[in-house]
Amino acid sequence: MSIDLPLGSRPEEPISPIGGPRRYPAEVTARLADDAATIIARYPQARSALLPLLHLVQSQDSYLTQAGIDFCAAQLGLTHAEVTAVATFYTMYRRSPTGRYLVGVCTNTLCAIMGGDAILATLQDHLGIPAGETTDDGTITLEHIECNAACDYAPVVMVNWEFFDNQTPSSATALADELRAGNTVVPTRGAALCPFSQTSRTLAGLPDPRPDTGPASAGEATLAGLRVARANGMTTPEAP
Ligand code: FES
Structure with missing residues (x-):
């Protein structure tokens, strides 16, 4: 039996992978580099910071641009192609401007x-x-x-x-x-x-300015199945 899985971009995604400006103004590069240094310092290897850095550059233009890809590559010692390969794999990284x-x-x-x-x-x-x-x-x-x-x-x-x-x-x-x-x-x-720009900074690992609402707990719908299982003495099999 064969299974046919059509692969490709999501229907609403633009065809061109990543566009936008090729360069940031100098002051933008300097500001992003400061933030990037904070993020990169958390990892034993700089390249491990790629995913948060992609969120950081996404916070700048509301989507990934050529300038953002080049910035990440320069900060992490990666090639443009390596950064693009990762950036285009995950759908949280957007390829066209995003609203608020x-x-x-x-x-x-x-x-x-x-x-x-x-x-x-x-x-x-x-x-x-x-x-x-x-x-x-x-x-x-x-x-x-x-x-x-x-x-x-x-x-x-x-x-x-x-x-x-x-x-x-x-x-x-x-x-x-x-x-x-x-x-x-x-x-x-x-x-x-x-706004989306602030959310992107938070996802990059920078401070969330919103008040801390405390840890989220499991809600009623999430716990319902557990209660039924316990009431009926259901257990999971022991791991082999
Ligand atoms: S199918 Fe919508 S959250 Fe799982």
Whole structure:
């Protein structure tokens, strides 16, 4: 039996791998180099800092540019091709400009059947853009996302990688309206949202300026299966 797996970029991704400016202004390079030094110092080998550095340069232009790739290569002693190979593997690294808020609708199996497809279709209509595009006011970039391991709260929407659980088409459009109005929006877990550029800096490992909301605990839906298993004396087999 053969299985045919079509591989390629996501439907909304631009064909050209990475574009944008080729160089940063000197002051931008100096500022990013300061931040990069802090990040690189955490690793025994500089090249291990590539993933956080890609988030750092993404915070500069809201997407990866040729300038960002060259910056990472120069900081880490890698080639342009090596950095590009890593950068184009992970979908969190964007190849086109991102709005203030990256709104991702999970359309993987569980979220899709629980309403994720309907949410994405409704948001596309409501915002007047297809997935992969940004609203004219630069507020929202809409995209579909793959499973983010929050299936027990399906369907989920993520904004700048923060979870909004158990969404519906109407709650998702209300969320989009709040974002476009510039109101403070708090996800299901964690502190209020910040702009995509700040989220990228936080993902790079730089300080998160938002107040600490403490450790997240497992929610009701996550623990339900565990309770059923315990009530019925179910156990997992011993490891061989
Ligand atoms: S299928 Fe949507 S979070 Fe898993």
